[in-house]
Amino acid sequence: MKKLAVGLLGLLLVLAACVPTQKPVPPQARVEGFQLISVDPFADEARFALRLRVSNPNAFELPMLESRLTLHFGAASLPFDLPAVTLPPSGFEIVDAELRVPLGATAQEVGHLLSGEPVRLRITGTVKASLGPVPLSLGPMTLLDEDVRVDLRFATPRFEIVPERSRLTLSGSVVEVVVGFQALNPNPVGFYLRGPFQLVVGGRSVAETSLDLPLRPRQAGAGELRFRVNLTEIPGAAAALVTGLPVELRGGLKAEVPGVWSQLLDVFFGGRVR
Numbered sequence: 001m002k003k004l005a006v007g008l009l010g011l012l013l014v015l016a017a018c019v020p021t022q023k024p025v026p027p028q029a030r031v032e033g034f035q036l037i038s039v040d041p042f043a044d045e046a047r048f049a050l051r052l053r054v055s056n057p058n059a060f061e062l063p064m065l066e067s068r069l070t071l072h073f074g075a076a077s078l079p080f081d082l083p084a085v086t087l088p089p090s091g092f093e094i095v096d097a098e099l100r101v102p103l104g105a106t107a108q109e110v111g112h113l114l115s116g117e118p119v120r121l122r123i124t125g126t127v128k129a130s131l132g133p134v135p136l137s138l139g140p141m142t143l144l145d146e147d148v149r150v151d152l153r154f155a156t157p158r159f160e161i162v163p164e165r166s167r168l169t170l171s172g173s174v175v176e177v178v179v180g181f182q183a184l185n186p187n188p189v190g191f192y193l194r195g196p197f198q199l200v201v202g203g204r205s206v207a208e209t210s211l212d213l214p215l216r217p218r219q220a221g222a223g224e225l226r227f228r229v230n231l232t233e234i235p236g237a238a239a240a241l242v243t244g245l246p247v248e249l250r251g252g253l254k255a256e257v258p259g260v261w262s263q264l265l266d267v268f269f270g271g272r273v274r
Contacts, residue, residue, distance in 0.1 A: 024129060027087060028054070030144070031053075031144070034050055035049045036188050037098070038189070039188065039261075041260070045101070046100075047098060049099075051094060053094055054082075055092040056089065056090060056092065058089065060089050061089055063129060064127060064128070066082065069082055069124060069126075073121060074109035075109075076106050078099075082095065082123075082127060110257075110260055111260045114150070116152070120147055121145075123143040126140055127141070152188075157184060161270075162222070163272075163274070166273045166274070178224055179247065181224070184219075185215040185217065185218060185219060186218065189217060190216040190217040191257050191261075193215055193255055193265075194256060197249055197250070201234050201245070204233075206230075206233055209225050209227055245272060245273045246272050247270060248270040249270065251265075251267040
């Protein structure tokens with residue numbers, strides 16, 4: 001029995017030596033990078049890449065266990081998983097994470113970011129550290145409290161006429177002009193493209209129609225624009241019909257994420273319709 005007691009005492013001394021004499025100071029974080037991945041109103045989701053510099057304020061190594069914290073993004077409180085990472089004494093490690101936020105709950109904040117304005121980002125909760133035989137909880141604490149921005153360099157969608165989907169239909173002196181087109185959205189933001197389009201022939205606007213086209217992030221969309229034109233109003237209409245009607249299309253459009261953000265655009269493209 002005496003030997004057992006001595007053995008247990010020795011084990012306790014060994015375990016005690018593995019535990020710091022004072023409770024560790026919780027880690028701290030700052031933003032090293034914050035980038036927009038995509039805003040997709042058709043999936044009701046915005047995604048961001050977050051890079052954190054997580055620092056250890058203690059003079060000893062701090063092995064962090066995977067911990068679930070809370071991300072505060074505007075009015076939304078979302079789960080945030082901090083991965084397991086070992087922080088060197090008085091040092092830091094870089095941690096990468098992807099944030100997915102619902103547009104419905106963060107419309108104002110996502111709109112601010114797309115407009116170049118800052119948004120406050122906070123991460124709070126309790127983290128776990130592996131110090132000794134039993135995981136140690138540090139917190140509640142605020143791991144991060146900082147403004148973030150994104151740099152959105154919005155590009156006008158690229159339009160082109162699709163000849164095999166374009167046609168002319170003549171009925172008396174009136175021709176229906178159907179312009180099949182493809183639009184490529186090079187932006188990480190998806191949106192509805194809405195507004196009036198004018199058909200311009202010989203430098204004159206001869207008809208107008210409306211466009212309502214959904215475009216997902218970095219994807220292409222297709223559609224048709226239909227115009228009805230009185231040929232007597234187009235100089236050289238007969239010759240144009242023989243060789244193919246050269247047309248230009250101009251639109252004062254709005255790229256819109258409803259309730260979140262919008263951007264006015266001037267679109268111009270042209271080609272021939274047979």
